Amino acid sequence: MLGAICGDVIGRPYEFEYPIRTKEFDLFRDGSRFSDDTVLTAAIAHAAMTGTSYEDALVEFGLRHIEDGFGKGFKAWLLDPQRTQGDSFGNGSAMRVSAIGWLAGSVEEAIKMATESAMPSHSHPEGIKGAVAVAVAVRLAVEGRHGEIKQVVTDLTGYDLDRTVDGIRWNYPRFKTTCPDSVPEAIICALEATSFEDAVRNAVSLGNDADTQAAIAGAIVEPKFGIPDDIVHRCTEKLSQDIRDVLGRFLARTKPVREAVKLQMS
Numbered sequence: 001m002l003g004a005i006c007g008d009v010i011g012r013p014y015e016f017e018y019p020i021r022t023k024e025f026d027l028f029r030d031g032s033r034f035s036d037d038t039v040l041t042a043a044i045a046h047a048a049m050t051g052t053s054y055e056d057a058l059v060e061f062g063l064r065h066i067e068d069g070f071g072k073g074f075k076a077w078l079l080d081p082q083r084t085q086g087d088s089f090g091n092g093s094a095m096r097v098s099a100i101g102w103l104a105g106s107v108e109e110a111i112k113m114a115t116e117s118a119m120p121s122h123s124h125p126e127g128i129k130g131a132v133a134v135a136v137a138v139r140l141a142v143e144g145r146h147g148e149i150k151q152v153v154t155d156l157t158g159y160d161l162d163r164t165v166d167g168i169r170w171n172y173p174r175f176k177t178t179c180p181d182s183v184p185e186a187i188i189c190a191l192e193a194t195s196f197e198d199a200v201r202n203a204v205s206l207g208n209d210a211d212t213q214a215a216i217a218g219a220i221v222e223p224k225f226g227i228p229d230d231i232v233h234r235c236t237e238k239l240s241q242d243i244r245d246v247l248g249r250f251l252a253r254t255k256p257v258r259e260a261v262k263l264q265m266s
Contacts, residue, residue: 001045001099001250002236003196005243006227007218008037008095009235011204011211012069019207021169027197027231033238035069036062037095037215042246044117045099049246049253055120059083064242071177077121086121093122094130094183095212098219101138102254107152110139122179129157130179134216137187141223142257144264149220150191159184165192165202176208186216193217196225223261 013031014020043061047054062070062078070078077086097114104110114135118128136156137149150161161184168185176182186203193199199221203213218227239247251258 001041001102001219001247002232003218003220003222003227004041004095004098004215005034005038005239005247006196006231006235007200007203007214007216008041008211009034009238010200010218010231011214014204014207014210015212016174016209019174019210021205021207023198023201023205025201025204027200028234032234034235034240034243035211036065036071036074036092037069037212038239038243039065039068040092040096041098041215042243044096045103045250046246047117048100048103048113049249053120054117058120061242065240074121085119085123087124087127088122089124089126089130089179090122090177091130091179091182091209091212091216093118093127094134094179094186095215097131097135098138098215099250100135101219102142102250102257104135104139107136107139107143110135111156126179130183133157133159133179133183133187134219137190137220138223141220142261144223144261146224149187153187157184159187161188161191163188165189165205169206172206172208174208177212182209182213183216186213187220189213189217190220193221193225196221196227197231199225224265226262226265 043057047057100113114131118131189202199217203217204210
């Protein structure tokens with residue numbers, strides 16, 4: 001969850017309007033702040049920890065932060081009092097699911113929880129697939145099974161993860177926001193990374209949906225590399241109190257898991 005938040009904050013200024021195609025960029029600038037990626041990450045974490053339905057949590061947090069960067073379709077879903085199950089296959093189902101990788105007790109449970117978290121708004125098979133891919137990748141990383149991520153995710157989703165960041169970057173279109181068009185690319189950014197910062201720089205350098213790509217990549221590599229304290233501080237100081245509260249409860253809830261992960265890293 002924390003990796004997703006930091007990726008979102010760092011990637012936000014480079015999303016769509018000011019895309020870049022290089023890893024050489026300022027990690028923080030005036031526009032570095034959280035967006036809908038962080039809001040909905042907090043919503044899913046809140047639901048998973050409290051037993052609140054995923055839909056109720058998404059609506060509660062979404063309406064509270066309605067001006068924080070939601071896409072047109074999801075915003076309309078939030079504002080519709082007669083809302084029905086959405087069938088989107090946008091990458092929103094994937095960018096918000098990282099907490100499940102930490103809270104689930106196994107890969108199998110992560111798949112189940114990720115599927116449930118996608119259903120209210122992203123019930124399309126590709127929307128579910130994107131959520132499952134990220135939750136499983138994070139869960140495998142939490143378990144220290146970093147070398148298995150590529151094969152397991154490929155087997156579950158059929159994603160092509162044999163490409164490289166450099167190969168993607170040179171001809172990656174600007175507006176790719178569906179799960180099949182952006183989630184595999186974000187996962188590749190994590191698989192190639194040599195550090196947390198490198199994963200985020202990989203993701204932003206693709207020049208597309210920078211904050212979502214960085215949120216996904218950052219979430220996947222967090223258990224492997226950790227996050228530098230200065231990055232954590234500069235990102236979390238920008239959070240609203242409600243999101244800060246969820247993060248605090250999440251960190252307390254996952255403390256034993258985090259301590260085990262630190263032992264793997266040492």
